[in-house]
Amino acid sequence: MNPEPSFASPKRIIVGLSGGVDSAVAAHRLLEQGHAVEALFMKNWEEDDRAGYCAAAEDLADAKAVAERLGIRLHTVNFATEYWDHVFETFLSEYRALRTPNPDVLCNKEIKFAAFLDHALGLGADGIATGHYARIEHDDRGYHLCRCADEDKDQTYFLHLLNQSQLARAVFPLHDLTKPQVRAIARELGLSNAAKKDSTGICFIGERRFRDFLAQYLPRESGPIETPDGVRLGEHQGLAYYTLGQRQGLGVGGVAGGRESPWYVAAKDTARNALILVQDSQHPLLMSPGLDTLTPHWIAGQAPGAPPFRCQCRLRHRQPLQDCEILSADPSGCRVRFSEPQRAVTPGQSIVFYHGDECLGGAVIERGWPT
Template identity: 80%
Template sequence: MTVMGSDPSTGSHKRVIVGLSGGVDSAVAAHRLLEQGHEVEALFMKNWEEDDRAGYCAAAQDLADARTVAERLGIRLHTVNFATEYWDRVFAEFLSEYRAMRTPNPDVLCNREIKFAAFLDHALGLGADAIATGHYARVTHDDRGSHLALCQDGEKDQTYFLHLLDQAQLARSLFPLHDLTKIEVRTIARAIGLANAEKKDSTGICFIGERRFRDFLAQYLPREPGPIETLEGVILGEHQGLAYYTIGQRQGLGVGGVTSGREAPWYVAAKDAERNRLILVQDSHHPRLMSRGLSGLPPHWIAGRAPDLPLRCQARLRHRQPLQACEVLNADDLGCQVRFLEPQRAVTPGQSIVFYRDGVCLGGAVIDQGWSASGQ
């Protein structure tokens, strides 16, 4: 990744390019930067070549909203198409993970590869000192480097999705919403007359849009039906392909009304790739859904170096999960092992475990597999 221009952590006024998505968060981020006296421009990124006939992605409307915001704020709006970069750096790995029966998180990769790499390089090429986004996170700087920290709004904190950023990226990044709640952001947007003040937050993955996830994935991964079974081997139904399901999933299993001696919801507990079986259990905290620890891929440390191990810290296994006490037993180029103080539910291969200490995000790792709390 190219790094150029002056250090944004020094000096009071900078030339900043904001990633303007069309949503209220990035719009208020741009407004706050203007209030702080920065020279502000904006960039709208198109990251997916959607089927315009289907209307699944709202890229055209988002661009129109971004233009309206830029006009209201009196800032220049650049546009760029990163669809090729997104396909090569994010979507290809997304599909590869699903083929391997894991459940990836494309937002994590998108932040590392697109929003804080391709965007950052493009912005620096336009003469920016720094970039800014509407993410709910905090970045601080000291003589040890740049640090990613929790924001004011614990419900909206997005450090989980940003844990793959490195020192060069954080040194050039600003998060103007770090001390605001979502309610305060919308209040500011209304006060300054932004047309998107009440716009709903985007949810899910843009390239899937309003489609059923399974229908979208089927365009790229063939359906490979097989039996849905209990732990005891009782057949409950037929799945459409193991790649379409994730550990802990309850909805969309197609076994509604099927009982196994008692009335209770079913949950995905395991995928048996060798026999193409989907294994379900009843009870959201069934022993087969609980893990006392996990093995992960080699971790990424935001500081650029591993902390002293073993490391007692906290972790999240998913966005918005309350921080959980854990211990990183070891971590090297071969992977990592983590033990939890309390067993964790639905530890999902392909998702990320993200580590925290004293309110600072240390980094994280992709989950390989959980260690069953039942010992099975």
């Protein structure tokens, strides 16, 4: 397989310039390779922007500085409507259903590799590039999304919903670099954002408390916090505001007097609107031998084989790959059994499948199996 085959010869490529150091160095590397490079800054959120929760204005200023330093044209576009319709509405509907969605996964599918790609092609580009840490390879079977050189930064988990046509038009120039190497290149170039802190969390939430943000859109429906044995520990603010495995922000420290082990969210009893907590991080209620998913997405366009078949998986970004067996897979979903029970299998989050370095695709988790 050959890495980044679509752009082996000089092309006109538009880089998604976010204002961060990764996309800046991605643009520089493409220039080094002889491509005709332009940049595009996407604004994806407007609600509460004036309150300073989203750093779009600062990021745009950084993107302009990078574009000027590199000598490339910078386009700007507002995808706030598309983001609201295709990402944020799904985000809210999942929380209303008491699931925990991952908006970054959907943003890549609907905005960065759909709306942005379409816009770039409309500007006459041959393809797009981003600062994602991932690798594209190609052979006679098609395009393959693979893990990058920096395992700690690998972002294939967030890119697993991409398809063949999107990968054919995309390039990830940082695929063979580590983050320290990226920062070193930015310093050598004299980029003003060389030491800029990596963005974390979701732009539209910013620095405010997640619970306060969500309360603007979902009503607070308080209820009891209990142990599995029914001992009342306190009161929660709404089941939607908590996720399985959560340890922080539960408000039950010291309920038994003196020092005690940490509490973890183990279950949501929707019938009684009760939040169930346990004190053992490996409690049986937190562990699952397998899970069921919603409709899977396969990057190749189909499953890698007839079930059952073995592969690896991740249930969250940066988790070490876990051995598993896909027992069944069809358009309605997958049944997956782990080689070792997994902790805090969370409905709404994604399970992403791998075979060695290659990301096969993934699916939204419907439910974990009880132990």
